[in-house]
Amino acid sequence: MRSFPEVVPLLADKINLTLPQHIRGHQSFKVSTDAGSLSPALAALHCLAHMYASHSSAPWKDPAHAAWFLSTALSTFSPSLPSSPLPTTPRRTALLSLLSSPETLLTLARHIQVLEGTHRRLLSFLPREFAQQAGMACDPVPPGTRVSGYELDGAWFEGVEDVWGLRREGRGAAAGGGIEDDDRLLEMAIPDREVRGRVAQFLQGLRGQFPGGLREMLERLGPEAVED
Numbered sequence: 001m002r003s004f005p006e007v008v009p010l011l012a013d014k015i016n017l018t019l020p021q022h023i024r025g026h027q028s029f030k031v032s033t034d035a036g037s038l039s040p041a042l043a044a045l046h047c048l049a050h051m052y053a054s055h056s057s058a059p060w061k062d063p064a065h066a067a068w069f070l071s072t073a074l075s076t077f078s079p080s081l082p083s084s085p086l087p088t089t090p091r092r093t094a095l096l097s098l099l100s101s102p103e104t105l106l107t108l109a110r111h112i113q114v115l116e117g118t119h120r121r122l123l124s125f126l127p128r129e130f131a132q133q134a135g136m137a138c139d140p141v142p143p144g145t146r147v148s149g150y151e152l153d154g155a156w157f158e159g160v161e162d163v164w165g166l167r168r169e170g171r172g173a174a175a176g177g178g179i180e181d182d183d184r185l186l187e188m189a190i191p192d193r194e195v196r197g198r199v200a201q202f203l204q205g206l207r208g209q210f211p212g213g214l215r216e217m218l219e220r221l222g223p224e225a226v227e228d
Helices: 007-014 041-061 061-077 090-101 102-114 117-125 163-169 178-191 193-204 214-221 222-228
Strands: none
Touching: 007 041, 007 061, 041 061, 041 090, 041 102, 041 117, 061 102, 090 102, 214 222
């Protein structure tokens, strides 16, 4: 609590505890919702405090644990607590030093991006450049140690067939697909010959519904259906 007071009010709110005003109103326990005027390292620390309160609140809701949390806060921070910021501890200094590294901030941004959508608001604690890097759904924030990046002009995927490219070309191009085209796509997607044969037979029965073959079917169904 002395090292990371930012966690105290956030966790108290999560477990429905009421903190006395001398703690809740103290500047060291102030709740921040974005980086604001904070330094990058301190903003990242507030971000981690929000993450801890969100991820770790469940065990603290146990009545015994909640009671210990409140009693410890009251015994650690008495009503005579000075209004000046709390003294910095070695643990706090060490973490702020770590959070001063751009690579650490990038790692934190990467972690937030792959969490469920409710945590995306935490990106407001990080420098904008870390949240707006060009990436993909499978790799939203490429690591700083990458040897190259995802080129917006498509050069990164040069020579790689874009199965979904027909979305941009329109369905007229898709209608030109044939059995040979289907066979080639199936061979790329399904290495097992026996399984590929059964899928090919299934597709034959859909020729009337999808004259353009497998390409047209994929275009209509979209990537989500393929992932399912």
